[in-house]
Amino acid sequence: MYWSRTLIPTSREAPTDADILSHKLMIRAGLIRRISAGVYDWLPLGWRSMQKINAIIRQEMNAVNAEEVHLPALLPAELWKQTGRYADYGALLFKLKDRKGTEMILGPTHEECVTELVKAYVSSHKQLPVTLYQIQTKFRDEARPRNGMLRVREFFMKDAYSFHSSLESLNQTYQDMYNAYVKIFQRCGIPAIPVEAESGPIGGDASHEFICPCEAGEDVIVRAVDNSWAANLERAGRGAPVPDFSAAPELPAAELAKIKTPDAAAVDDVCKFLNIQPTTMIKTMVFRLGDAQSGKWIVACVRGDHEINEAKIRRMAGPVELADEAAARAAGFVIGYVGPHIVNTINAELIIDPDALLIANATTGANESHWHVTNFNWKQHLSPNVLSKAIIADIRNVTAADKAPNGADLIFSKGIELGHVFKLGTKYSDALGATYSDDKQQTHSIIMGCYGIGPGRILVGALETLSDADGIRWPMAIAPFQVIITPIKYDGQAKEVADRLHKELSARGIDVLVDDRDQRPGVKFKDADLIGIPLRIVLGDKGLANGQVELKDRSKKEPEMVSLASIVEHVSKLVQA
């Protein structure tokens, strides 16, 4: 391709609304253009990279016997109502109606759709396992699109779905996919760490995320310093075992002492006011499981310096949400000043984090506005009935004071979620009635797995982790062009040579861009660095007079001189490498 014939709108300045590095570079290098919040055009350069990423994904999916399909983005809402996800996704779903008034949605993912497909045609264990995948645009009406291509409303996603008649088969495919993911990210040339992950609203019981570590990322991951273990913060468990109730301190009976704490609801405020440490406080939060009528209250307690992990509470208690403040107040919870002993008088499930259990003579809310209590002890101040039903469980985020399962210290870092593999089980096949008959004519729900990758995020991850002050540095495998030919002046012998090299390299399957613009050399060099093509061949009069051209690796400081006679061979080798 010739620069003058395509559309590569580079710019010296990034728009002010671009915040993170990858976003600035994507705009400046002319990869994308925003058309609306969280919706982007892919320009030729960006699209070339996306296609290369997708090609790698396809190859690795095909290699593990996954077969590509194309499913519609426009889906009947009814299908989603059957699995309950129409409600679960809520405002995140793009909803619309057709001319007849039928409710439709734009698919944010395709479990329902693909399960429906398999249900229609698969009925025997002999047809299983089967794995289908697709790469296409998905839609989510994000509350706040942000960070350029990182959180968008329309985006590409590769999602694969596997269907099985046994857990062994699911586990095998899960492992194949996991391995395929490792290969995909390696081939794309970007770092990706597999971490244990929460399966989230998608359901299921086991999952891993692949995280590209970088500051722009929205996820927090926890790793052992010796790399023996890594997990999403949502999922990361305390290294130490969970004790039972007998671990609570035994103390001589003491009265709860009320202390006035005017306007000090937050732990930090109380500590400042009373001059105590957060580690001596019990933080109590109220959650709600289910709706207003049939639901129940959940009271969760952690040590004052710890953060409650809602995902952990959900995992053990069901789909809880932080209580609506007004509703909780109406029920008698003095939000801001709740103490665990509230469960003596209000019927609620009590969940206690082990570290909160171990505090002796704790300070906590008095269940009365602007009052706290001290000398709180679990065994003394909870009624025996409540005490016998209380649950001790890990319900907090791990901290730097915790250890990995093998005892190693922990490192916390941010990262971009590139991909996610889940074992789904039968959530969707149950809901939609996707079943098979086994060899004894018994009917079972098909067991499923699902495996997603965000190709756009691979691109973002590459820019975030590999760029330098001059611009992008594409890994060879996903570079929009592998070679850029920069004639100092596109004229005379340089023009002849540029055209010939373009032809010869292209014939070898190499993607070549010739900068044929009538620009000063400085402009061409700056642009070449900005768009980050891995190899640059510079054609200057002096070199050509001696049968030499200059070869510059984007990631190296100095260029090398190569004879014109051998440049095609030389470059071909570098591209293949």
Add this chain to the structure above:
RNA sequence: CGGGGCGUAGCUCAGCCUGGCUAGAGCGCCUGGUUUGGGACCAGGAAGUCGCAGGUUCGAAUCCUGUCGCCCCGACCA
């Protein structure tokens, strides 16, 4: 959804507070010339519904009201 900020030329922004000539600059773009190995220079030029609607006023980019769009922070740590 809550809070904050911003919409003026393709891009970055000034002008607005305190209303008043024909709405400006830099980059980019077009023409001509000089240049040509790391974002050149000279001369000339094109390009703006000042987001949109309404209002106040003799007069609105500027003040008021509404509305749309965009960006940032927050949206569980009581």
